[in-house]
Amino acid sequence: MKRFLLPAALLATLSWTVACSSNDASSSSTNTPTVMNPSSADAHTGHQHGAGKDHHVPAAGADQSGGHVYTCPMHPEVTSDQPGTCPKCGMTLKHTTGAGNAYLMDFSMTPAQPAAGRPVTLSFQPQATGTNHAAVPLATVHEQKVHLMILSHDLSEYYHLHPELKPSGRYELPFTFKTGGTYLLYQDYQPEGGGHQLGRQTLQVSGPTRPAVKYMKDQLRWEANSYAADLAFDKTVRAGQPLTVSVTVSRNGRPITDLDQYLGALGHMVILSEDGADYLHVHPEDQADKGPRIGFNTTFDKPGRYRIFLQFQHAGVVQTSDFTVNVTPAAA
Known part of the structure; x- marks a missing residue:
């Protein structure tokens, strides 16, 4: 008999504590890079896809019973111990041999201390817990193995980049931080046969800083380079309720009807809470x-x-x- 294993407290967006590495010792000195300890990261994340469905990512290391696990490609929270179809969307369940593994992202830098205006090589290696240094093959998701997001602590700077796999087995990327201060790094990746994972590090970059940008009011319109984008929701933006989000894009005041595909989709959206703890890649x-x-x-x-x-x-x-949205508490 088929068993569909659903989390006991399945929310509209499933969250889990981010796995991250702690190669470099933390220090109170502003000249020492700090990498968050897994026990103190306290960040939550989800990975959502379209077709009108949320794509929820199960917690790393979630219990999977039986010798074989079959998972829906669109709804990874739906699993079975036998082949079949997803009760939510009808897609054929995929055999996931690594569904029971927990992963972390090992992180290092060269030079070890990043400084504003100076190139640094960021280096990442996905590892399965308990088998450190063993290679973890990654699936290609939206044309890339690793999606790296780099943000300034005030969330005013945003970069979506893609480290390249090197013969050493590590994914590397040269990068130059504009100013000193705190930066957040997120790595969105999927081991072959496993679910989506997220690594996170917090770095302190030495050098001159700039005043932090404060975002207070809703900002639902963006304009730059002759382009504009307008963000809208189908209902009042409250916590805990499913929302349809629409972005309408134009150029020189005229609607754009010939968007290119970018990384296999018409658009990529990343949502971050003000404190950087809650992350969604939609x-x-x-x-x-x-x-x-x-x-x-x-x-x-x-x-x-x-x-x-x-x-x-x-x-x-x-x-x-970029946009700013204030989310109100859930209705009583």
Whole structure:
């Protein structure tokens, strides 16, 4: 008999504590890079895809009974010990040999101390817990093995980058931090046969700092480079309720109807809570047209202020837009 194993407390957006490495010792000195300890990260994340469905990622190391586990590609919280189809969307369940593993992302830098205006090589290696240094093959998700997000602590700077796999087995990327201060790094990746994972580190970069940018009011319109993007929700933005998110893009005041595919989708959206603890990487609904509307579905787990970053590509150029949303408490 088929058993569909659902978490006991399945929320609209499933969350878990981020696995991260602690290669470099923490220090109170502003000249020493600090990497968050897994027990103190206290960050939560989800990975959501379109087709009108949320893509929830189960907790790393979640218990999976039986010798074989079959998971829905669109709804990883749906698992079975036998082949079959997903009761939510009808997709064929995929055999996931590594579903029971827990993973972490080993992180290092060269030089070990990042400084503003000076190139540094960021290096990452996914590892299965208990088998450190063993290679963990990664699946290609949206055309890349690792999606790296780098943000300044005030969430005013945002970079979506892709480290390259080197012969050493590590994924590396050269990067130059603009100013000194605190930066957040997130790595979105999926081991072959496993679920989506997220690594996170907090770095202290030496050098001159700049005043932090404060985001207070809702900012639902973005304009730059002759482009504009307008963000809208289908209902009042409250914590704990599913929301349809629409972004309408235009250029020189005219709706864009010929958006390019960017990393296999019309748009990529990353949502971060003000404190950086809650992270969502959201992909759009399936749609036959190429704009001007890009549709997403998401849920905010808790009230508070969030920053939203949307990337889309038009005429061969990627545009990065940003928004601010204040989420009210769930209705009584």
